[in-house]
Amino acid sequence: MVLGDITQPPPDPEVDRFLALGIELNPRVSAFAKVQPIGASGYVYTPDRRFIAIFPVPGVDDSLKSNGVKNVDELVRRIAPDIGDLSDPAVAARWFANRDPVWFPPAAHPFGREAAVRVVMPAFSKGRPFIVVVRDVPVSVLREELASTRHDEASMIVDPAGKVILLDTGPTGGTRGLTDRILSVEQQTPQSTRVTRQYLRGLFIASGPVTSGGWKLVYGFTWRTMLVDLWPGLLGYSAAMLLVTAFLWTLLLLLDHRIFTPGYVRSQRVFESENLNRTMVAAAPSGFALLSFERGDVLLQNDLMRSYESNTHPDDPRLHARLLSLYDRSAGAPAWQSDLEMSLRLADGRVDDLLVSMVRTRYRGQDVLLCSFSDVTTLKNTERKLDEARAAADAANEAKSAFLAMMSHEIRTPLNAILGNLELLGRSALSSSQQERVGVVTSSSTALLGIINDLLDFSKVESGQMTLESISFDLGDVIRQVAAMFEPVAHAKGLEFDCMIDDALAPHYLGDPTRIRQIAINLVSNAIKFTATGEVLLEVYLKDDTADDSPIVIGVSDTGIGMTPQQQETLFHAFTQADSSIARRYGGTGLGLALCLRLTELMHGTILVKSELNEGSTFVVTLPIPASAGTPASASGAGKTEWESAGIDAHAVHILVVDDQLANRELIVAQLATLGFEADMADSGGAALRRFNERHYDLVLTDINMPGMDGYALARCLRDQRATVPIIAITAQVAAEERARCTRAGIDEVLLKPVLLGTMDATVRRLVTEASKRPAIDTAAKLDISQGPLPEPIHHAISQGLKESLEALYAAIELGDLKAVLAHLHALRGSFAMIQETEVANACAQMEQQARNDDVRGVKDGLGRLEPLAYATLARRVMHAAS
Structure with missing residues (x-):
């Protein structure tokens, strides 16, 4: 129609x-x-x-x-x-x-x-x-196609949402409970385009797609279905097996009574002889001997034992005597003693390594010791070479770490000047184009700093020097911080950025939040870098929300360029990227994912990747960190709100800046001035001590590495004078031992170069606030170092500084470097002026004037008089201390 x-x-x-x-x-x-x-x-x-x-x-x-x-x-x-x-x-x-x-x-x-x-x-x-x-x-x-004929079975067609479209429950009618059970099990099965068969929770289930729209045919039955169909056959088989089992048991009893028992009785009479023969045959490839346990003489020996016995060095005990003494006769010692090592010197002077096994047994009615040995000289030589190679590898690894640390220091120091001055420049009045160029340079410098940090962290992991914190922290807050950092970056690139945090997460976890944040930052940064259109998702959730000790999962997904399986195989190799063109197109060192893998393994976790070319990638990090009942570490210390509420008047805070480099001093003073603090400068530890004794300072900012009296010595000297002023060290060294050394010297805080305004402001305000809450000390009890014995740290610092400065002065005079001569003479003058040794200080001042007049000969002559005078002065001060 x-x-x-x-x-x-x-x-x-x-x-x-x-x-x-x-x-x-x-x-x-x-x-x-x-x-x-x-x-x-x-x-x-x-x-x-x-x-x-x-x-x-x-x-x-x-x-x-x-x-x-x-x-x-x-x-x-x-x-x-x-x-x-x-x-x-x-x-x-x-x-x-x-x-x-x-x-x-x-x-x-x-x-x-x-x-x-x-x-x-x-x-x-x-x-x-x-x-x-x-x-x-x-x-x-x-329904006719789905019709079932067996007991307790059901067939149905379900849609993608699990809703039943058609249902047949067999001739028995089935039960609604059976249908619900089949649907419950089927909904837990991953989606598949093929027929799947499984057994779960007492049900046999087969399912497969019937339409391209997601409809599935599901067929399920229980054990009862099988039993109803198979019970007649099973009953027959069971009866037959019982008959066969009864027949076999009867046969075995007859064989045991007539054959096995008589044979066992006869074998007992020759057991000792048979056991000895088997032991000797087992030891045949090696040298073996049978020694009397009481007398120590040789009862039996093979040719190899005889050869070694005759070839032993004449000045050493015989081999059988050494074997007998090697056996442990103490109470409780095992009868079988194996893997014993012994060195044997031969007649020609060579030394062979022997691996010995011994067992105490019986032979012809007496206690004997059966000894076997193997020549493992080649193996021991190989082990020694491996130990040497391992030591060489460790030394090379330490050298690499030292090189990276040195390079970090050399790079961070100028980078500190670059970023610090850029930050100050950015706060000045600039045109829009100048402001844009400052932003570009700042961004590039920050990227360089990130590469340096990754290199150092990777080096620490490789050399086993990476240590993890175990503190209470808020995992959700850490992930939100990462999301807040990258959301503007993603939006600027036209990407959708989502952050999902599981509500089932514990309030606090015990672990290293810095390293977890570092992993998340690297993964999200990569996702945004390699995604041109689409979205990036950052999520954290429990792997199993039904378990109290469930690991946490951090997932990062993107719709970026993706990877082939071959590219994924080398993804976590250091300094390697998925494709040779990646570095040209997107930049980077290929180190971020390798570092993520090493950090994840340090935390006993795993990292997996799923990716398809041009479809995007998903990284899943699983970390078994436990929940914590404590409060986060950040909650226990004085935070920004606390020092802001204290109402610190920045103009009333006086700070002493100590650094031997003029550019560094001026940068720090300029930063402090921008923040509103008043600062004085000192170019050496001695000058700093002199200034500190002349006026009051609320805080000392010092460099660590300075000629003469370094930052550690300065801090110890201040503490020996009973000074409670907060001390901040600024350094490019990032090793954990450096921070521990600073703590031992009495330094309150360590700032890693480059130091930006926000970090400097927060640290200064926090330490000044904390210092104001300390109980006041008796200023009359302050140690006077102008006369009498010098405290050991001060004496040692001045002595060491004198030695280094004299060596540098002689070298500078030979080179004609009057600028270096002036710097070292000025440092020496400050140190001796601090302890009121005016004679030495005046000699240094006179030589400074000669250096300014280009009188190299006068400086050289004066140096010859200064050296014995300075050492005699220090000896006098230490002699007074001894008396």
Whole structure:
């Protein structure tokens, strides 16, 4: 039957085309219907709903009236599946992008028949649908296909959401509980495009897709199904096995009584002889001997034992005597003693290494010692060479670490000046183009600092020097900080950025938040770097939210360039990137992921990656860190809010800056001035002590590495004078032992170069606030170092500084470097002026004047007089201390 809405007088070309199509489809549909299930029907309509062809002819007088409509458009709107307007390419692409039919759940038949499942598929011409075909398959037909014949089984068709579309529970009718159990187990099964079979929770389940839209056929049964079908056969098999078992047991009892027991009695009489023979045969490839346990003489020996015995060095005990003395006769010692090592000197002076095994046993009624040995000289030589190679490798690794530490110091020092001055420059009045250039240089310098940090961290891990903190911290807060850092970067690149934190996370965890933050930063940075369009997702959740001790999972997903399986194999290798063009296109050192892997392994975790080329990547880090009942470490210390609320007047804080480099001193003073603090400068430890004794300072900022009196010596001297002023050390050294050494010297805080304004401001304010809360000390009790014995740290610091300065002065005079001469003379003058040794200080001042007048000869002569005078002065001060 063909119906159509004619909106214009004939001829209508579309009427002709649709009728022609209907005539063409008729014989094909008729032939196709012969092989279709009985009762199957369908219809064909145009996307504009003007025409419809129904097959077979409906059993109603008027198809329009029976459906309560007036025209074909209303009929199609009423009976056709809701797939939208197919003339819209977006709608067509959403439903039929893969040119697969779409299945719809059972619904009432539009022409009075039973409920049917509808299958919809349009026909396309030049990429656009011109006709839509709908097939109606009666539910009864499908139920016949699903019909089950066994006990306690069920078949069903479910949609992707797990909703049952059709169900058959077998001749017994099954139970609703069985259906629910099958659905519960099936929903836990990962989606698959193939047939899956599994046994879980007492159910045998097979499932597989039946449509491209996600419908699945699920068939399940229980053990009872199998038992009902198999119990007659199983009963017969069980009876047969019982009979066979009874026969075998009877046969075994007869054999034991007549054969095994008599044979065992006879074998006991020759057991000792047989046991000795087996032991000697087992030791045959090596040298062996049988020694009397009491007398120590040789009862039996093989040729190899005899050869070694005769070739022993004449000045050493015989081999059998050394073997006997090697055996441990103490109470509780085992009878079998193996893997004993012994060195044997031969007659020609060579030394062989022997691996000895000995056992105490019986032979001809007496206690004997059976000894066997093997020559392991080659093996021991190999072990010694391996130990030497390992020591060489360790030395090379230490040299590499020392080199990286030195390079870090050499790079961080100028980088400190670069970033510090850039920060100060950025706060000055600049044009927009100048401000932009300052930003570019700052960004590049910060990136360089990140590379240096990664290199040093990787070196620490490789050399076993990396240590992890174990403090209480808020994991969710750490992840939120990372997200806040990268969200503006992602948005600036046009990417969507999401951060998801599991509500089931514990309030606090015990671990190293710095390293966890470092892992997350590296992963998110990579994701944004390699993603041009789409989104980046950062999430943290529990691996198993049902377990109290569940590991935590940090996941980072992106829609970036992705990777091939071959690229993923080398992904975590140090200094390696997935492709040789990556460094050219995106930059980077290839070290971030390698460092993530090493840090994850240090925390006993794992890191996995799933990626497809041009589809994006997902990194999953699993860390078994325990929950903590304590408060985060940051909550126990004085934070920014505390020192801000203290109301510190920056202009009232006086700071002493100590550094031998003029550029460094001026940078720190400029930074402090920008922050509103008043600062004085000292170019050496001695000058700093002199200034400290002349006026009051609220805080001392000092460099660590200075000629003469370094930062450690300065701190010890201040503490020996009972000074409680806060001391901050500024250094480029990042090793943990450096920080420990600073703590032992009395330094309160260590700032790592480069030091930026925010860090400096927060540290100074915190330490000044803490110092103001300390109880006041008796200023009269302050140690006077102007006379009498010098404290050991001060004496040692001045002595060491004198020795180094004299060596540097002689070298500078030979080179004619008067600038260096002036610097060292000035440092010496400050040190001796501090302890009120004016004679030495005046001699240094006189030589300084000669150096300014280019009088090299006068400086050289004065140096010859200064050296004995300075050493005699220090000896006098230490002699007074001794007396």
